[in-house]
Amino acid sequence: MAVAYYNYIRRRNPNLHRERIFRDIDNPLDYLDDTDIICKYRLPRHNIIDLCGRFNRDLRRPTLRSRPLPVSLQMMVALRFYATGSFQAILGVVHIISRPSVSRIINNFTDCLVRLSPEYVKMPTQNDSVQIMQGFSNIAGFLNVIGAIDETHIRIKSPIGSRGRVVNVGSSASVIGKVDCDNLRAEKEFSQLHYHSSKTANLLFTKELARREPGDVLVCYVHPGVVRTDAFRNMPLLFKILAYTVFRVLTKSPEEGAQPVLFCALDYSVQTGGYYMDCARYDHTMWVPKCAYDTGLAKKLWETTERILSECG
Template sequence: MGPHLTGVTGLDVLFVGLGLYVCMYCYVNLRKGKCHSKKSLQGKTIIVTGANTGIGFETALGLAERRGRVILACRNPDKAEAARDKIVQLTGNSNVVCRQVDISVMSSIRKFVNVIKKEEERVDILINNAGVVTLEKIFTEEGLELTFATNHFGPFLLTNLLLDLIKKSSGRIVNIGSAASVIGKVDCDNLRAEKHFSQFQYHNSKTATLLFTKELARREPDVLVSCVHPGTVRTDVFRHMPTPVKFLVSTVFRMLTKSPAEGAQPVLFCALEDSVEPGGYYMDCRLYDHSLWVPKSAYDEGLAKKLWESTERILTDCG
């Protein structure tokens, strides 16, 4: 007879689980990239959406440290002013201003752009950072589904309305993407969730971000546009998620996620480094195009063009 086989104990499972956790922790931390650029942004104007907290705040802080004129484009004026005061205190750069905009509301974006065009002669860097994750079907006052309104329609409209100012400086645009896009799908006939609402709406919206980035790079060769996955970062982007999900991110998976300061590093990399490629997709300060993390649909030029045209039609309907 063969050797006596004992059953797997709970302790065995615990040790295996801990081993896997440690391996994942080491992998995440060894892969974290850092932006080493010391480039001065003196005389440059930068807009960062959603800059009062999380990745947006840390990105704005890093840009203010490099002496840029940083515009905090935020939904909540009070939180924006508090963020501005902290950035000025930490950097000594008083050339940081707050301007109100709700990226999920197209009329708010149009008003914001009107203000910027009156105040600024050029925009050197636009960072489309504001985003949201939700599993609920929520509509904005303009009839747009909230996730796509915030993650796709808003950045699309803001970018296109500011293009003239950005092109004056041959500037840069950095779109915040997500590795979640790898399982996302874009249905150009369902961008407002008019046919159905998917529980993968966030994933789909970030696939749209990739397609938008690629198409914009093709249409505007004088502007350096890139897309960046900052990593899984502990921010309030999960504010619309169920409490158990928020609990897991903030506790159980805390050591497998990044701090906002760490998440800002790949964003700063795309905003500053000379090696950034037009239309490139970046993770951990490395180019990740044509990797397993990028959906094949991201390179479908026909789909990208259709998404662009469909988005334009919907935004025209929004006035």
């Protein structure tokens, strides 16, 4: 009687008893569709499979474990970390591995990407930079722009008691810059001082963002100093000789130039909205233009920029 009743119920409701499906949790590629893969890992399926093949020898390491971590799992863990900025412990729970394993996976996979980067990441030459800047100027009228990030902005959760930070790297050239909100795209005229004005605008943006996000985000502006880089590599020979001899005494090494930036990113004494140089705050000094404290100008610049960006789609 019970068997007959069970068969009757199954005929009326065929979904009552479903066949169990065993999935390989080590390989999300097997059970995620293409849309889910792009949303969760920011890369299409074929690119992930290609990277698995290229990194197979580097990531498949000898181990005494009875069940070593597959290359596909290591790939997905690292990509998920890059895509979300999630904590490593959370990634370990999601993929059923330990947090130390997640840390090693991210480190090893990042090393592989760095070795592969020269094939895909090409720095523009001087001529390329001029063409790129001209292209950005034609699109939106913004000057001195040679690149843009994508439209995916993910706020990484900071530990309890700590705020996220935005460190805008600028220049002391901002001291002689002037911001004309009616001439941001050089509608009226173009001047060589637009470089200085762009740095002043960066400083105003810093002040305005600090005003708009007083509690959630710490925002500051830092001038790293004059750093010895390859900025003069395309200059005339005589100028390069002068730059690499006389300027060498007056400039900082790249390591020294990185110190103020790291200070603003890590030190607990940094205050939001501040102007920093040489690992110290320089607000209300000769290095900071008076217009930097004009809240009306900063607000107008922010709103004008929003309007221009909305017009550009």
